[in-house]
Amino acid sequence: MGQILAGWSAQGQCRGIVGTVFGKNARPAVAAGLLVCPLAAVGCAGVAEGPEVATSTLTVTRTHTTTAPPPVPPAPSAADRVPEDLRQKVASLMVVGVSNYDQARFALDQGVGGLIIPSWADPALLTEEGRNINALRAEYGRPFSVAVDFEGGRVQRHTQVFGEWMPPRGLAHQPDGVIRGTGYDIGRSLRAHGVNVDYAPLLDLDVASLDIVGDRSFGTDPGEVARVAGLFAQGLVDAGVTPTFKHFPGHGRASGDTHLALAVTPVLADLEALDMLPYATVLRRHPGASVMMGHVIVPGLGGGDVPSSLNPEAYRILREGDYPGGVPFDGVIVTDDLSGMRGITDYRPTPDAVRDAIASGADQALWSSGADIPLIIDGVTAAVLAGAIPAERIDAAAERTQRQLIAVGL
CATH class of the missing domain: 3.20.20.300 (Glycoside hydrolase, family 3, N-terminal domain)
Structure with a gap:
């Protein structure tokens, strides 16, 4: 069974995605431990040891590019609308x-x-x-x-x-x-x-x-x-x-x-x-x-x-x-x-x-x-x-x- 868990920094900002693969005998405590574990401590002590558990991590950094909409030109003023001729x-x-x-x-x-x-x-x-x-x-x-x-x-x-x-x-x-x-x-x-x-x-x-x-x-x-x-x-x-x-x-x-x-x-x-x-x-x-x-x-x-x-x-x-x-x-x-x-x-x-x-x-x-x-x-x-x-x-x-x-x- 596989799960994808999102990691968040202490400031609440998304830092990446952690992919964790659990063996068939993995205990629920493992998954629970990862949910509360900061991204920087994927292998931290909060994870319970268990037999036949293989853990791998993959960190992917996403870059979000935001393109600002083009500026809306101001509406012509009354003076701007007066003919020049x-x-x-x-x-x-x-x-x-x-x-x-x-x-x-x-x-x-x-x-x-x-x-x-x-x-x-x-x-x-x-x-x-x-x-x-x-x-x-x-x-x-x-x-x-x-x-x-x-x-x-x-x-x-x-x-x-x-x-x-x-x-x-x-x-x-x-x-x-x-x-x-x-x-x-x-x-x-x-x-x-x-x-x-x-x-x-x-x-x-x-x-x-x-x-x-x-x-x-x-x-x-x-x-x-x-x-x-x-x-x-x-x-x-x-x-x-x-x-x-x-x-x-x-x-x-x-x-x-x-x-x-x-x-x-x-x-x-x-x-x-x-x-x-x-x-x-x-x-x-x-x-x-x-x-x-x-x-x-x-x-x-x-x-x-x-x-x-x-x-x-x-x-x-x-x-x-x-x-x-x-x-x-x-x-x-x-x-x-x-x-x-x-x-x-x-x-x-x-x-x-x-x-x-x-x-x-x-x-x-x-x-x-x-x-x-x-x-x-x-x-x-x-x-x-x-x-x-x-x-x-x-x-x-x-x-x-x-x-x-x-x-x-x-």
Whole structure:
């Protein structure tokens, strides 16, 4: 009978293998003695003598070679992902409307950093296998954002694809879990179809009975609006979608609907005392969200009657948190639509508005028509080369947009 016994050093480390052959009359005590005998004393006194016992030892030293896995390179930082070419860097700041797969491919071929799916888009862009947003992500192999206006109620695009949800005003009266869960359910549906940015929730206060606000608002009290909006936004974040708080500095008391005409708000001090208050709360809790800059004209905000989306002072206030309770904001600021709203097109044509918005502090310039993409990119690039827009302004905006994409895993 033969046995193989492992020998261990006093430090508990394996030193080799001892092979011991026992004769047919070997007593169990022999084997037992070897089990407790250190390897260096195979012939030690602890082994009982016995007749016709032949003992031989064989020591084999094993060398264990461990090959370390190759080091995993660090993930590229936001700055590393910014294009080096100036025109491509400028293009990465553009968010353009696309109606179908071919338009989306054309926009991406120009290097745009974001798409928006407007209400008039072909739903196949969201659903047709091989020709939808998810297919474009696989084809292009570079990160880009895809956004949609989806608040629930009156503003929820492509409900046949994404589903339908109650208006924000109704949601505000639900338990906290329902509010956050609704944001999550919406976010899950958006993300499944390739959308990673929701232009919601609305922070405008319904204090002037404006039709454009109404039940899109969570209410009239700034604290309650901030609470509900924060829960809804957290649900979106849970689902991997970036929320967008809108419309800074506040549309709730504007003179009209900026979709239809230029609109003026109360003076800046009045907005600071009421309309801006929800931003102080939600941006402290959600610094990775976007903020949409509205087109309202605010008396006392910088010089002249300039819509906030083209007003450097509006961006400065938001960046520095220079309003009651405000915190500095270093996330993405996106403009409201620069092509489909007369509150801006009556003031300035879209190519000029895109250029001036970026120069003023916008990180992303949004125009839903998706028209003139090469012309607009070239115009902003020329402004940088001419010194009208500092190169640092472009670099900072491009890095913020990349950081936001990284945050949602793109």
